[in-house]
Amino acid sequence: MTSSSPRVLIVEDEPVLAQGLAEALGFQGYECDIAPDGRDGLHKARRGHYDVMLLDIMLPHLSGFEVIEALRGEDNKTPTIILTAKGAEEDRVRGLELGADDYVTKPFAIAELVARVAAQVRRARMDRGDGETFEADGLHFDLGRLTATRGDEVIPLTPREGEILAHLHQKRGNVVTRDEFLLEVWEYPTANVQTRTVDNTLAALRRKIERDPAAPVIVETVRGKGYRWGGETT
Numbered sequence: 001m002t003s004s005s006p007r008v009l010i011v012e013d014e015p016v017l018a019q020g021l022a023e024a025l026g027f028q029g030y031e032c033d034i035a036p037d038g039r040d041g042l043h044k045a046r047r048g049h050y051d052v053m054l055l056d057i058m059l060p061h062l063s064g065f066e067v068i069e070a071l072r073g074e075d076n077k078t079p080t081i082i083l084t085a086k087g088a089e090e091d092r093v094r095g096l097e098l099g100a101d102d103y104v105t106k107p108f109a110i111a112e113l114v115a116r117v118a119a120q121v122r123r124a125r126m127d128r129g130d131g132e133t134f135e136a137d138g139l140h141f142d143l144g145r146l147t148a149t150r151g152d153e154v155i156p157l158t159p160r161e162g163e164i165l166a167h168l169h170q171k172r173g174n175v176v177t178r179d180e181f182l183l184e185v186w187e188y189p190t191a192n193v194q195t196r197t198v199d200n201t202l203a204a205l206r207r208k209i210e211r212d213p214a215a216p217v218i219v220e221t222v223r224g225k226g227y228r229w230g231g232e233t234t
């Protein structure tokens, strides 16, 4: 793919929370690895080239503070969101002082954390200035930043939506079937995911980006076949 999936390292010793985060982020198109303690987290962060690290503070072997301090000491700038306990304001301050980029306080809504992760990915990719860009229907798509901009309006895209748009745009003029989306974007064997998932995701994306859903000019449905890029090619 043109824009590879952002990679997230989840350093969290509560397995249910770690797994829940991995699933929620995975559904949005992130690739996640889990480290169940600080030592493993540091090891993975040093080798993994992650776009974002989610870092719990109270961890076995090494605390989140020790992990972030070690990484920043080695000039490893992996964007990091620390997960702090409710009421522990000094943890938040200390984490940010040691070089964390953002924090969320437990218990948090998964949707909020997913939004914070997306913000970190966008910022990092903006700094790097990479990614594919194109225009359609007055929208400027920047798949590096994961945004669609129309005038002053900035519409954030998920990594999965970015891949869908990249795929449609690359194959403009041709129909992209649901099976092809499942294989190329979801990277699942077709038997494991229902084609309805593709339809639901495309419908949600169109609601976000198209001015008039009755007259779609960016994504066209080709009845019984799949989808086609409907935008002017620039």
Ligand code: CA
Binding pocket: 012, 013, 014, 056, 057, 058, 059
């Ligand atoms: Ca913990």
